[in-house]
Amino acid sequence: MxxxxxxxxxxxxxxxxxxxxxxxxxxxxxxxxxxxxFVPLKKAGSCPGCMRQAASFCLDCQAWQRQYPDYEFAHEALFAYEDSFAQWLAMYKFTGDYRLRWTFAQEVRQALKKYPGFILCPIPLAKERWQERGFNQTTGFLQAAGSSYQELLHRTKQDLPQSKKTREERLRLAQPYRLAVSPEKIYGKKILLVDDVYTTGRTLFHAARILLTAHPAQIRTFSLAR
Ligand SMILES: [Zn+2]
Ligand SMILES: [Zn+2]
Structure with a gap:
């Protein structure tokens, strides 16, 4: 091998x-x-909301908590987003090396065991990104881990890709998602939103806000890196 x-x-x-x-x-x-x-992240010594290195909830999470008082802040990320991870992601996502969806299959499979009964919902790509790349990097690594998922969200509009935006532009980005299924499919369910990287949290909060309109029992979030 x-x-x-x-x-x-x-x-x-x-x-x-x-x-x-x-x-x-x-x-x-x-x-x-x-x-x-690759640098695995540990819960100890991390912000319980987003796993950034911090003694308790970081300032970003505190700001999110004011905006979303009813939301459960407990993001899980597997790896630190540092040079090696960034290089790997560039090769997977931007060079489009689809074989790399297998790289973390074992780690993802292991980590997702902690979410029994959750519907895994990948963050959708904009159509333009999908056409460029030919695959959604998140559904790719979920498939490689043998995890079934449901695409509960559509992405409605597209501007610049995340990587070409400044942090400020990312934070300003308007709600890009809508439900892709009828609200009954979400009502009372536990949902794990899955993304490749947690950057500002904005993407996941936009997605969570739309899902919350259908009253799921619980929403948690998960990413490969942060
Ligand atoms: Zn935080
Ligand atoms: Zn190697």
Whole structure:
């Protein structure tokens, strides 16, 4: 097997389980060097709202809490958005290397076990982005993790891609989502909104606000990185 990211051959002894039950062999693996290059985030020492390094709720989350007093602030992100992650994301998302949807499949599968009974809802892409790239990076990594999801939201309008906007422009961006399903499909359900990266939180809050109009029982949010 080759590393999903750097393509170096991976030499390791098979586990007993993998020899006895070859179908349990992972479809894709990361080599140790690549795995070590990403920085996993820990809940301890992080803002409970967004997992930024902070002793308690960070100033951004405090501002969000004033705006959304009824919302549960408990975002989970798996990795720090630092150089290695940014490089990986650029290759996956902007170069469009769709094989990389497998890179974090094991970590995502493991993390999502903590959300039993939740409907996973990926943040939708604008049509223009989808046409450019040919795939939604979030549904890509969810599929690779073997997680089923439901596209509860549509994206209505598009301006510049997030990466070409300043932080201020991102914060000003108007509500870009609407429901893609009838409200009964959301009413009383637990929903986990999933995105690739948590930047300002704005994307997820816009999405949550639309879902809340259909009165779900609970909304939580999850991203690969923050
Ligand atoms: Zn590698
Ligand atoms: Zn925070």
């Amino acid at each position: 080759h590393c999903n990211y750097c393509q170096k051959p991976i030499v390791r002894n098979l586990k007993v389980k993998e020899i006895l039950f070859p179908w349990t062999l992972p479809i894709s693996e990361l080599c140790d060097d690549c795995r070590k290059s």
